[in-house]
Amino acid sequence: MKKNILVIPGDGIGQEVTIWGKKVLEKIGQKYGHEFSFDEAIMGHVAIEATGNPLPDETLEKAKSSDAILFGAIGHAKYDNDPSAKVRPEQGLLKIRKELGLYANLRPILLFDELLDASSLKPEVLKGTDILFFRELTGDVYFGEKNRSEDNNFASDLMNYNRYEVERIAHKAFEAARTRSKKLCSVDKANVLETSRLWREVVQEIAKQYPDVETEHMFIDNAAMQLVKNPKKFDVVLTANLFGDILTDEASQIAGSMGMLASASIGDGTGFFEPIHGSAHDIAGQNKANPLASILSAALMLDISFGLQTEAKEVTEAVAAALKAGWRTGDIANANTPADKILGTQEMGAQVLE
Amino acid sequence: MKKNILVIPGDGIGQEVTIWGKKVLEKIGQKYGHEFSFDEAIMGHVAIEATGNPLPDETLEKAKSSDAILFGAIGHAKYDNDPSAKVRPEQGLLKIRKELGLYANLRPILLFDELLDASSLKPEVLKGTDILFFRELTGDVYFGEKNRSEDNNFASDLMNYNRYEVERIAHKAFEAARTRSKKLCSVDKANVLETSRLWREVVQEIAKQYPDVETEHMFIDNAAMQLVKNPKKFDVVLTANLFGDILTDEASQIAGSMGMLASASIGDGTGFFEPIHGSAHDIAGQNKANPLASILSAALMLDISFGLQTEAKEVTEAVAAALKAGWRTGDIANANTPADKILGTQEMGAQVLE
Numbered sequence A, B: 001m002k003k004n005i006l007v008i009p010g011d012g013i014g015q016e017v018t019i020w021g022k023k024v025l026e027k028i029g030q031k032y033g034h035e036f037s038f039d040e041a042i043m044g045h046v047a048i049e050a051t052g053n054p055l056p057d058e059t060l061e062k063a064k065s066s067d068a069i070l071f072g073a074i075g076h077a078k079y080d081n082d083p084s085a086k087v088r089p090e091q092g093l094l095k096i097r098k099e100l101g102l103y104a105n106l107r108p109i110l111l112f113d114e115l116l117d118a119s120s121l122k123p124e125v126l127k128g129t130d131i132l133f134f135r136e137l138t139g140d141v142y143f144g145e146k147n148r149s150e151d152n153n154f155a156s157d158l159m160n161y162n163r164y165e166v167e168r169i170a171h172k173a174f175e176a177a178r179t180r181s182k183k184l185c186s187v188d189k190a191n192v193l194e195t196s197r198l199w200r201e202v203v204q205e206i207a208k209q210y211p212d213v214e215t216e217h218m219f220i221d222n223a224a225m226q227l228v229k230n231p232k233k234f235d236v237v238l239t240a241n242l243f244g245d246i247l248t249d250e251a252s253q254i255a256g257s258m259g260m261l262a263s264a265s266i267g268d269g270t271g272f273f274e275p276i277h278g279s280a281h282d283i284a285g286q287n288k289a290n291p292l293a294s295i296l297s298a299a300l301m302l303d304i305s306f307g308l309q310t311e312a313k314e315v316t317e318a319v320a321a322a323l324k325a326g327w328r329t330g331d332i333a334n335a336n337t338p339a340d341k342i343l344g345t346q347e348m349g350a351q352v353l354e
């Protein structure tokens, strides 16, 4: 197989972890005889510094012509504390999602038995949890019209959905539910929001085409609660952009750490693979970040974009083996982890590569 | 002291639990020689059934002329599964919040040591947690203009804030932070939403007037995660209507159960006190619901609306004593609770009254 992969490390720890996702892809390519060629591009704060634009045209062109994209992270504290900044790193990420038509963001909450103890939740609450989130990624209040009054006394964002936007991601989620335990929970706020009422109507209609899938509807406040109380009750979770952003970050605690979670954004064309963690500037450049989410993002790429299930499985198993051998980065260590088992980014990456 | 209290039991378990909040108020009145007089009114599904209107004019008038309101819960599964219903119970609650100008919703996450084991979170993660949420309650995407296209292919809700709406609740939260550990965390999504950027600007400005309070800004996705990971790090949390809805339900798991959490909605006039749990029709009428949130709502009324701190403390201590004696409702029992310690709504209410 011949594939053209674009690597966009982005900001902060993205620079340190993405290299390990790439190395894993290289190694898999060699081992299985696939010709993976790599190109690199900039996005986010680093791109603003270099070009003034968080998503330079060159990056977008490379992205469109590649077969898959491995992305790191985006963001910088500088902009967070300056709400009036007009140019922001996040605009790059939102624009590439829109331009590539990446409307479905898959976030599997994969729980490694070895990490049952790393979570703030009780092991007996966690054990057996396996959730696959489908977060809509190119609609909602993220992309609706924004307004600020001239006197700066009023601001607004339009939350909105079109029927087709709900339909296409719902189909993807129901199809996935079929290959899993045939349970789907759609999360909205239909008791308050018109957008959610449309969402619920459409999901109810589409559910009729998947009579073998048990469909449930839940309000976002209740879902945020149930996810802590009894995560095992969820399997496929389908939700809108904003609610998905919140729920998946919350759910990261099930997996012990954000540093463990990968995501795949798919849609009309090229797939986009990234850790769900952010740029974490507080630990950037210190060889502390957990590279496993980037490595698992590479595994998702192999699986979803290239259909290479065996290769993907080998990567996931290599991660499991490193954990089984006791290796931990700081974020997934606990009070009982021996100090000599706590590794830096590079050492953990190297362990998995082994 | 002479006070005029309106009781609105509302829907589902609201009917069963609110009576216990009322009984506690009666008893406190007798004991301390306050003249509490009670009136009753309908709202929600029961009001739709009786009058076609989720908030009948009579209820609203009684509400406006009372000194404080003890409310139960609202909602019915019938409407949840029918996204096209035009008249909905929740409209009653939203309208009374708006009409009474109840812009600040205080939700204390009060952790009773006896319930450390009832949570899905590890006791060592929980211990020492004490959070006070300030959720904005009369703005945001809850009250912005709603639209549905004629062909039913498009729906929208306007998320929006005015500067003064952010200012007035921010002042309340900063003032509360001063009386506590002088830490405030404001939660928004300023990296994406214009509304949040206005929110953050205003909070930054107001923070300057409270230099003794340590102010932090956090994105909602991160906050949803941190609340599970390390709830102790929060003290006063200030946030918008929608984010507050989600975070406080999530945080209920810190207290072991939604059945334990009371809330106070305050603003321009009459205060409104209610459990944060919903109508829970699945257990309604079965004498299973936990009455403690309603009783603790009565305590908040004594404290906040009437300034009766001693009386409020007595109520909270009575709840703690019942828990200490081992009494539990089903929602806060765990595998180690002896069967004869598990009480129904009425028996638990009676224990506290003792």
Ligand SMILES: CC(C)[C@H](C(=O)O)[C@@H](O)C(=O)O
Pocket (backbone or CB within 6 Å): A074, A075, A090, A093, A245, A276, B191, B192, B221
């Ligand atoms: C960086 C930010 C714009 C982004 C989002 O909110 O979508 C991030 O939180 C994510 O979840 O990918």
Ligand SMILES: CC(C)[C@H](C(=O)O)[C@@H](O)C(=O)O
Pocket (backbone or CB within 6 Å): A191, A192, A221, B074, B075, B090, B093, B245, B276
């Ligand atoms: C019933 C519903 C409209 C309400 C809300 O979303 O505000 C409830 O969830 C709450 O938190 O009081």
